[in-house]
Amino acid sequence: MTGPVRAFTLRGADAVAALDWLHVHADLQGVLEGDDVITVWLDGVLPALPFAALRVAEIAVRAEDALITGLEHDVAIEVAADLWVRPPWVERPAACRGIELVVPRGGAFGSGEHASTRAALRCLHAIWDAPASFADVGTGSGILALYAHVRGCGRIEACDIDPASVQAARELLPTARVHLGGAATLAGVDGMVANMTGSELTAAMPEMLARWSGRRALVLSGMRAGEVDAVAALVGRPVVHREVVEPFTAIAYAGDGAR
Numbered sequence: 137m138t139g140p141v142r143a144f145t146l147r148g149a150d151a152v153a154a155l156d157w158l159h160v161h162a163d164l165q166g167v168l169e170g171d172d173v174i175t176v177w178l179d180g181v182l183p184a185l186p187f188a189a190l191r192v193a194e195i196a197v198r199a200e201d202a203l204i205t206g207l208e209h210d211v212a213i214e215v216a217a218d219l220w221v222r223p224p225w226v227e228r229p230a231a232c233r234g235i236e237l238v239v240p241r242g243g244a245f246g247s248g249e250h251a252s253t254r255a256a257l258r259c260l261h262a263i264w265d266a267p268a269s270f271a272d273v274g275t276g277s278g279i280l281a282l283y284a285h286v287r288g289c290g291r292i293e294a295c296d297i298d299p300a301s302v303q304a305a306r307e308l309l310p311t312a313r314v315h316l317g318g319a320a321t322l323a324g325v326d327g328m329v330a331n332m333t334g335s336e337l338t339a340a341m342p343e344m345l346a347r348w349s350g351r352r353a354l355v356l357s358g359m360r361a362g363e364v365d366a367v368a369a370l371v372g373r374p375v376v377h378r379e380v381v382e383p384f385t386a387i388a389y390a391g392d393g394a395r
């Protein structure tokens with residue numbers, strides 16, 4: 137600490153650029169981004185900001201601001217009657233029964249709040265057929281791979297093109313093999329899930345199908361309604377289950393059963 141914490145509001149067309157600049161040039165203690173105002177808390181003096189379209193004002197620092205963590209409104213999420221997701225700092229609700237996935241809400245996508253994640257989980261949960269090996273393509277936080285782990289799958293592969301996601305998934309699931317890159321980085325597996333946009337699923341499908349043995353179920357999530365038919369047709373098997381959560385659809389294909 138170089139001085140008492142002070143707070144400033146940034147307004148104007150250069151406010152976002154000024155925030156980026158402050159991340160590099162100041163010791164920011166907190167940032168609150170609103171629609172037309174950014175509030176920053178920093179140690180000591182605000183450096184001279186080299187931006188023209190910017191209005192800066194100092195505001196009082198309230199003692200209670202120092203206690204804000206951003207986690208106060210987190211809750212446990214009921215994905216299905218017997219499938220719940222919560223971050224570690226939220227207590228297990230009394231109503232929670234069945235499977236509980238404990239996933240921290242960090243920088244990687246996949247804390248259970250997003251509808252495409254819930255659709256993927258509901259689909260996996262509905263058709264789970266105990267694969268001996270399982271891959272999560274576009275793993276984000278690792279939440280879908282965690283589902284497979286909790287269900288007892290002994291060999292789990294995951295991949296993501298985002299390094300921060302790979303790190304998060306490795307921390308969540310130390311026993312999984314988490315690769316940086318697309319589905320081509322995976323070893324072959326019996327069961328597979330991918331929660332990505334329709335265009336990402338389409339682009340990744342040849343590599344995904346090359347790694348999926350077809351013996352156990354495949355789940356695809358993240359498609360908007362207009363994307364489902366085109367993506368579904370790429371697999372060459374009938375869709376056996378479908379979950380729709382808000383604008384996102386997840387679909388499942390059964391395995392052919394052969395081990």
Ligand SMILES: C[S@@+](CC[C@H](N)C(=O)[O-])C[C@H]1O[C@@H](n2cnc3c(N)ncnc32)[C@H](O)[C@@H]1O
Nearest residue numbers: 245246253274275276296297298318331336340
């Ligand atoms: C919608 S998030 C899903 C995260 C998590 N699996 C979930 O269900 O919440 C999609 C993730 O896929 C990753 N991704 C996008 N294209 C990819 C690709 N071709 N191969 C691997 N990962 C990809 C993104 O970086 C992102 O982390």
